[in-house]
Amino acid sequence: MGNLRDVLSPFTAWKHLIETPVTIRNPIGREAADGYRGFHQNDIEKCIGCGSCEVICQNAAIDMVPVSAPVDGDSGLRPKIDYGRCCWCALCVDVCMTGSLTMSNEYTWVDADPDAFRFIPGVDPKPWDDMEKGYRREGARVLTGAERVEMGELPPEARIDNFDEIVVGYTREQAMIEADRCVECGLCVATCPAHMDIPDYIAAIREGDYDLGLQILYETNPFSEVCGRVCTHKCETACAARHEGDPIAIRWLKRHIVDNVSEDRRLEIVGTPQALPTGRKVAIVGAGPAGLTAAYDLARQGHAVTVYEAQDKPGGMMRYGIPEYRLPYDALDRDIAVIAAQGVTIKTGVRIGREIAMDKLRGEFDAVVLSIGLHIGRSTRIPGTEGPGVEAAIDLLARITAGEEVPVPERVVVIGGGNVAMDIARSMARLQKRKHGAVGVTVTALEDFAHFLADREEIEESFDEGIEIVDARGPQEVVRYKSGKRKGAVKGLRTWAVTSIFDGQGRFAPQYDQGDERLHPADMVVEAIGQAADVSILGEDLTEALEWTRGRLAVDPAGRSSEPWLWAAGDAVHGPDVITAVADGHRVAASVGAMLMAMGEVAR
Amino acid sequence: MMRDLHDHLKTRYRLGDLAERRANLAFVDVARADLRALLVELRDVHGFTHLSLLTAVDWIEEGRFQLTYLMNNRTANRSLGLRVFLDRADPVGDTIHDLWPTAATYQRELREMFGIAFPGSPRVDEEFILEGWTDMPPYRRDFDTLAYSQQTFSDREGRETHDPRAHMAKKLNPEGQR
Known part of the structure; x- marks a missing residue:
């Protein structure tokens, strides 16, 4: 039977001769399938x-x-x-x-x-630009992971009565998975103030080559252990992965590299200056991230660098501003140890302008770099801020670091909505928990939550720790007891609701709804609304001689002031964070180094 | 149902665990020596009369190729995939063209695209779709498609590309400062 069918089947096809053909005489212009992959x-x-x-x-x-x-x-x-x-x-x-x-x-x-x-599709106009049909990826991208590997953290109950570091750090497996999400496009590099080679060090993690990773970090940033913990990670806002998922956890990956290289190995990899001593001397005022980065670069160029620090220990705001639960002191110490190993002399407990005058530095050194940071807390100057029970956040944070006794009342109100406000609120909460067994901190901020200045994770973690944050409140008065046993003591902070912060020209001019008034009960009010540089150290003559711009020391793009021997870097002139200070330190060091080289040429 | 079949077969064949993808689709690893007998039993006893496809996967990290025989039982609307592993260094499969004539075509394709030999399979060494191919079989994972493309096809004149990172550094930070 089968054979007969084989013989007949060619003839059965003839019946189709009288049917309408299924083929198309002119296929040009025929539409393709809906999901076709065309232009x-x-x-x-x-x-x-x-x-x-x-x-x-x-x-x-x-x-x-x-x-x-x-x-x-x-x-x-x-x-x-x-x-x-x-x-x-x-x-x-x-x-x-x-x-x-x-x-x-x-x-x-x-x-x-x-x-x-x-x-160029989308740029060179084509008839199919607006066609709805064609190949579209179904759902979100899957070739590279969309979700960030979650970072382990101490739970609130385990961290609220101590200053232990909250962030646990990635394991190697976690870091590998996170690193694998990176497409190495490098869009982040331009956004990083120090232009760190982010895709390269992420690739090193993928290769499991931590020595190489560390080497890459040090090419742009001698504070990678610090930045791996507290960097404001602007790079992550430029990450390609953020468009259809979470940005790569660049900051945590940086930390992961440093976590996986021992301190001894770090010193071996970074080494000591290869340049011959130049005989040139540079003084740096302030051992914060800008000053120490400049010191690192200049020492590696062969110059003799002395850093003067007013506090007992180097680190500046990294030590005396940022709380230990975000940045443990030993992590900072390890970064500084590598810098000191370059032959940098760090003289702590020496306040320039008091023990040593600027003029003396000018006489003894070929160049002076001013990197004094912003260590004076600004005040709102609302009524009642004068007198006991009102503190500046920055002073309190420094005293906590120094191990000094600070007042820890049961109820604290913080004025301010930036990261410093969160730092002091969370530090006070820890001290309260220890002393009183309960947290009683209220943060009042001008901004509403949609426009909050502090990082989102700071706000979330503060909530987790039982801190009250009240947004869009403008401070009007620190109210004090008028009579009785507690006469003169702080009773609370009176605030009005904020209706707008800036005027039509974008100037700071907060407007309030006076009908919406509240008294936030407090035994102490902490102001965290900004800081200023202590420029009094310059002395009258130098202050007079220097050029200023809006109360800040004027510097050229290289960081040089109007005095040819004086440069300035860091928060005092630029701000606002560690990585910007690091970038500033590099910039100033390059400029100072170029000047010193030129001096050498002339001398020869 | 698939599970019952698996339980029934595993007493006589060396089978791995049943991986159920859907109610009517499952996969199972089979020892190479048991493949032919199992295919025959599935076809003649259990209604898996149709060979839907025969394909391969290059598990280069594990040093082996996987052959997947996807069998279909049309009456019950069920598919079972049998997976057999071959040494990647010496990839030789067993021809089944005598069980399903269509298998010869699949085997010829696998010979060409993966370099897996099927001795005795009709026309297996003839070119299939690659004419005049002299390179490594292109479906092997160590075949570098991009390099092949660049060697084989020349670029049109005037092509120039820009690395995003270098381009941004040049435009936004021309001094090259850190």
């Missing part, structure tokens, strides 16, 4: 020019070409596709970090010029 579309507003499409393309069909000026988190480049090479596999669509790149279902196009088939 690309790119939403160039959404595209960030990370180049992942170019990297994944197995046919080298994609070039990244300049279309607009780069800004934070957007290279300004856009993919230009050569359809002579494209095989329409759509890996570029699948890997796209923002979902901007898609494919239309248009696939027919005739042109005699082969170069017409090289164009």
